[in-house]
Amino acid sequence: MIQKKLRNICEQFKIYGDYVVAVPFGSGHINDTYQVTYDQGGVRLHYTLQRINHNVFQNPAQVMENIDRVTRHVLHKIRSTGQETYKRTIRLLESRAGLPYVQDSEGEYWRIYIFIENARTYDVLESVDQAYQAARTFGTFQLDLVDLPGPRLHETIPDFHNTPKRMDALERAVAADPCGRAKLVQREIDFALSRRADAGLLLQLNAEGLIPERITHNDTKLNNVLIDDISGQGICVIDLDTVMPGLAHYDFGDMVRTGTSPAAEDERNLERVTMQFPMFEALLRGYMASAGQFLTSVEREQLPFAGKLITLEIGVRFLTDYLEGDVYFKTHREGHNLDRCRTQFKLVESIEAQFDRMHALLKTL
Numbered sequence: 298m299i300q301k302k303l304r305n306i307c308e309q310f311k312i313y314g315d316y317v318v319a320v321p322f323g324s325g326h327i328n329d330t331y332q333v334t335y336d337q338g339g340v341r342l343h344y345t346l347q348r349i350n351h352n353v354f355q356n357p358a359q360v361m362e363n364i365d366r367v368t369r370h371v372l373h374k375i376r377s378t379g380q381e382t383y384k385r386t387i388r389l390l391e392s393r394a395g396l397p398y399v400q401d402s403e404g405e406y407w408r409i410y411i412f413i414e415n416a417r418t419y420d421v422l423e424s425v426d427q428a429y430q431a432a433r434t435f436g437t438f439q440l441d442l443v444d445l446p447g448p449r450l451h452e453t454i455p456d457f458h459n460t461p462k463r464m465d466a467l468e469r470a471v472a473a474d475p476c477g478r479a480k481l482v483q484r485e486i487d488f489a490l491s492r493r494a495d496a497g498l499l500l501q502l503n504a505e506g507l508i509p510e511r512i513t514h515n516d517t518k519l520n521n522v523l524i525d526d527i528s529g530q531g532i533c534v535i536d537l538d539t540v541m542p543g544l545a546h547y548d549f550g551d552m553v554r555t556g557t558s559p560a561a562e563d564e565r566n567l568e569r570v571t572m573q574f575p576m577f578e579a580l581l582r583g584y585m586a587s588a589g590q591f592l593t594s595v596e597r598e599q600l601p602f603a604g605k606l607i608t609l610e611i612g613v614r615f616l617t618d619y620l621e622g623d624v625y626f627k628t629h630r631e632g633h634n635l636d637r638c639r640t641q642f643k644l645v646e647s648i649e650a651q652f653d654r655m656h657a658l659l660k661t662l
């Protein structure tokens with residue numbers, strides 16, 4: 298049944314050959330992703346088919362307009378520098394109606410990308426070189442977009458990285474407590490709210506004109522960058538639903554959150570969760586290798602803080618979702634969001650303990 302439906306969706310795109318099969322793919326928390334196989338004259342080719350989460354993205358057509366503009370611009374940049382284009386950016390297929398998506402009979406939005414072969418994402422990085430490569434690739438993505446022409450991109454999720462508003466949402470969830478869970482997590486609630494003073498710092502610097510708005514990815518989880526299987530190089534940024542105006546720190550911060558701990562985001566043994574300084578150093582060097590071309594000195598100074606802030610923010614979001622009954626992030630077991638929240642807060646503590654050292658490193662670069 299589902300195969301029939303997936304096949305029907307695929308056939309509304311301009312793909313040659315015969316549909317073979319679609320299998321679920323990846324470990325993202327938001328969209329439904331499938332790897333689709335086509336037979337084109339005896340050759341098997343792969344595509345990435347995704348259903349956009351309509352609950353999370355209220356205006357999928359705007360999401361697709363952003364992605365279409367951004368990927369075309371990056372492609373143009375790569376071509377103009379004479380580089381090989383395959384693998385350096387994800388590329389959307391057009392529907393038979395000439396749009397970058399199709400809408401099914403239930404109103405759900407679907408899109409298809411060319412599948413990038415011989416490359417993969419890592420939920421937990423395996424080496425400092427991977428950290429360097431991933432960070433350089435995300436920095437290159439920001440660099441490629443500094444001169445995107447045309448109107449401001451759509452804010453696909455308004456206030457996505459507005460940490461004070463994320464704190465407000467947590468307080469509302471605690472007050473409403475629809476599942477009676479608040480009493481189980483008083484320690485986590487106190488941990489989050491005791492750091493409220495930190496929440497608005499970057500937004501304040503932005504409001505004072507000290508750090509600029511840029512075009513950022515906003516979901517630079519390390520499993521949103523493809524690493525080449527053979528060369529080990531970072532090649533291409535994926536998962537562009539949240540590409541929109543933001544601060545450079547949102548991207549660097551999420552790299553620190555997801556790239557420095559040897560433990561998974563949902564690890565239960567919190568003793569395993571720690572910010573490994575060499576991984577932080579590799580992320581900082583990799584990011585500066587590309588983003589260093591445009592970052593101002595005030596932006597640079599706030600990079601260590603960004604790691605702490607975004608880790609705190611995502612922890613607050615997991616805690617809020619736990620209190621609200623697990624309605625936003627996909628969960629796969631009881632207490633999954635709470636486990637995720639706890640790793641984030643443990644990592645915040647580890648970052649706080651190494652803050653002086655992080656700043657000392659920054660000064661040497």
Ligand code: ADP
Nearest residue numbers: 323325326327328330345410411412413418536
């Ligand atoms: P989610 O929003 O659910 O995280 P992603 O866009 O990150 O979805 O895709 C999920 C997984 O699918 C990725 O981690 C990656 O492994 C794989 N993937 C997505 N797009 C491509 C692509 N164009 N080529 C190869 N793999 C891809």
Ligand code: GN1
Nearest residue numbers: 325326327328353516518536539611
């Ligand atoms: C979600 O889609 P995915 O799994 O890459 C979320 C991010 C969170 C992340 C936490 C649109 O990212 O903001 O940081 O989970 N994406 C959205 O793992 O909310």
Ligand code: MG
Nearest residue numbers: 325520521536
């Ligand atoms: Mg993803």
